[in-house]
Amino acid sequence: MKKDLPENDVKDIAVAVALESESVESKVWYVYLINLKNEPIENVLITSKGYGEKDGEQVKTSTLRHMIPAIEGKAYKLIEPIDEQTFGLNNEYWVSYYIGKTIFDKKFIFLPESIVEMNFIKLPVINKPGVMIK
Template identity: 85%
Template sequence: MIKDLPDNEVKDIAVAVALEGESIEAKTWYVYLINLKKEPIENVLITSKGYGEKDGEQVKTSVLRHMFPVVEGSAFKVIEPIDEATFGLNNEYWVSYYIGTQIFDKKFIFLPESIVDSNFIKLPLVNKPGVMIM
């Protein structure tokens, strides 16, 4: 039963969308997993999808899955590139990982229009401008 599962709280793990570069034609964006813990996390599984309403119609993107055997402590990994066209949707990243034999998981959701300049910070470890959810 779900009540029998341990309540493992996810701490010091973040998902961020960072601006990688700009040209006259377009901006380049990437999504990062940031491990702010001192210890590594293992068997990291991330599913990503976008969903919401665009031009009055319901829209869903494909579900993508990403796997990292280890993300070292105080380190980050690139999850995937992200298209600016999806910024008007909910962009969901469900992250699951192990520390030892304990499993942790959490959904990180970038709400529509939350990836904007006014929400930018300097992302820790990545050292680029972007939006981060912890």
């Protein structure tokens, strides 16, 4: 059955974790969906969750669901804030969206300890430091 579905390749869509602000006590992080296309994407559904091993035990976070009506071309939208304590887990974002009547979907997974300063880039469109998966 799944083999009968068309494979719609997701291109020019990214999920990014950006460092919003930093103080002596803490850092504030947000997760964004970036549309690098020239055209809008619509009916965007995002499921986020964290999972993995911490202190020798399996850990799972709550599954959150987000809906964004549309994201214009060369634009971004906030998905959610993210806590630094989850950076040691797999942080998964499953994104589905439409262009016209065609549906696209892809999983973006930030692996444990991948959200670190040595992996920072200047995020396109957002123009903040962070880590991006495309």
